[in-house]
Amino acid sequence: MKTLIYIILFVNSFVSFAQENYRLSSQKDRLRQYSGQWVSAMNPSTDSVAKFPEIKMSSMNNFNNHSLTVEVFQKDNSNQYNPILYEIIGYDRVTDTVFAAGHNVQGAFFTGKGTFSSEKKWSMQDRDLNGNKTMKVDFNFQNNTDVILEGFDKNNNSLWKTRYIKNNPKNKNIGIQLVSVHDDMLKNPEQTLIQLGRMGYSYVETFVYKEGGFYGQSPEQFKVMVEKSRMKFLGSMTFFDPEDKNDDTAINSWWNKTIQDHKKAGVEYLSTSNSKLKGIKTIKELQEYCNYYNKVGKLCMENGLKFVYHNHADEFLKVEGVTVYDYFLQNTNPEYVYFQSDLYWMHVGGVNPVHYFKTYPNRFISWHVKDYKELGESGKIDFKDIFNYQKISGVQYILSEVEAYSFPPLFSVNLAWEYIYYELLK
Known part of the structure; x- marks a missing residue:
């Protein structure tokens, strides 16, 4: 089976979801909002995109994210895209400004210099090689995947206006755990999902299954919302840990309803984790968990779903001299778990x-x-080496977590997509 690469940014269930109000403070970080693949909207007043957009733009990071290589292409009458502009846009540490140098298809070269006056607003003044002012361009970021550009002549008269919508590729099948943008999902799930889809994410995984639904939506409603964002609802973290692992009535009641709800949502797998491992003292208790996971896995399999066990750090503690994780691996049925x-x-x-x-x-x-x-x-984990072992592990879905943020969450998950796409999945 073709490996499905799935990014998940997941904070485990007993961590507070309160997120600080992070901001983009530096010119360099703000410039990274402009990285990615973009297409023009039908007109500046809407974020709707035509089947064959008039403009396509590629803006690629260089030199430790200090600069961007930008190429702009325009559609001709046969729906072919031809280059019309090439430039380098970068951050200059000495002057703390954003600069540009480039040329258009007619061979006219230009330079530019400007700044972000806020996180969302950026202005560039272009000049020809004789130093004469040519055009000023204002950039107004509506969000992480939507930016309006307007060009002005030297008398500040508007020359043109366009809107770019991010359209990163999905060919490497990268997904995201929605806990990474939990607050944004609570405020506006539809718009948050749209941004994630534009960033290049192909799948989502949730952790908020509650009262038969997700973020206040029914399974069917949430499925439609995700698919409208050009993504798939792939997986869901679920939590049910009965005191009596032999209480088949309680187990079947909870899991059968959970499975049916998730089948309506179209997911491929259910996952779970265990926060009680520090309290386990005997092999008998470990075996009870294995028996329980086998029961749940069998129920999922019989209903066309997969059941997945997710580890934290406690799985590497020992019980009666045996590592918990090894015991789980050795005593669960590979057909079910x-x-x-x-x-x-x-x-x-x-x-x-x-x-x-x-x-x-x-x-x-x-x-x-x-x-x-x-x-x-961090430099502490050698992801590139680990990614060499995808085949032997049997991995089908690769999920990534971001638990601590330096930037606003939606900005950080875009960085996560870029890292997976460009650094780990070459």
């Missing part, structure tokens, strides 16, 4: 995930890829 390796929590737990992939090949249907801050920033 899949495993979701959380690479960050494995690192915290002091183990190398590659060891587990080699020891238990084909048991790990998915990974969670999380760092101590934004993905790839």
Whole structure:
């Protein structure tokens, strides 16, 4: 099966979801909002995009995110796209300004200099190579995936106005755990999902299954909302841990309803984790959990779903000399129970995930890829090496977590997409 790469930014269930009001303070960080693949909207007053947009733009990061290589293409009468502009836009640390140098299809070269007056507003003054002012361009970011541009002549008369909508590629099948943008989802789930789809995400995974629905939506409603954003509702984290693991009546009652609700939503798998492992003292208790997971996994399989166990760090504690995670792997039925390796929590737990992939090949249907801050920033986890072991692990869904933010969450999850797409999945 073709590997489905799924980014998930997940904070475990006992962590507070309160997020600080992070801001983009530096010119360099603000400029990164302009990275990605963009297309023009039908007109500046709407974010609707035609099947064949008039303009396509590629804006790629260079040199540790200090500059962008920008190429602009225009549609001709046969719906082919031809280059019309090429430029480098960068951040200059010495002057703390944004600069540009480029040329158009007629061969006219120009330079530009400007600043962000706020997180959302950026102005650039262009000049020809004789130093004469040519055009001023104002950029007004509506959000992380929507920016309005307007050009003015030297007398400040408007020359043109256009709107770019981010349209990053989905060919590497990257997804996201919606806990990463939990507050945004609570405020406006539809618009948040639209932004995520434009960033290049292909799938979502939830953790908020409650009263038979998701974010106040029925399973059918939420499925439609996700698909409208050009994504798929792929998976859901669910939590039910009965005191009596032999109470089949309670187990079947809760899980059968949960499974049916998720089938209506069109998901492929249900996942769970265990926050009670520190209290386990005997192998008998571990075996009771294995028996329970096998029951749930069998129910899921019989209903066309997969059941996935997600680890944190406590799985690498020992009970009567046996590592909990190894016991779970050895005593659950591979036909019923899949495993979701959380690479960050494995690192915290002091183990190398590659060891587990080699020891238990084909048991790990998915990974969670999380760092101590934004993905790839800490330097503590060698993600590039770990990604060499996708095949032996049996991974189908690769999930990433961001638990601590340096930037606004929607900005950070865009950085996460870029890291996975450009650095790990070359």
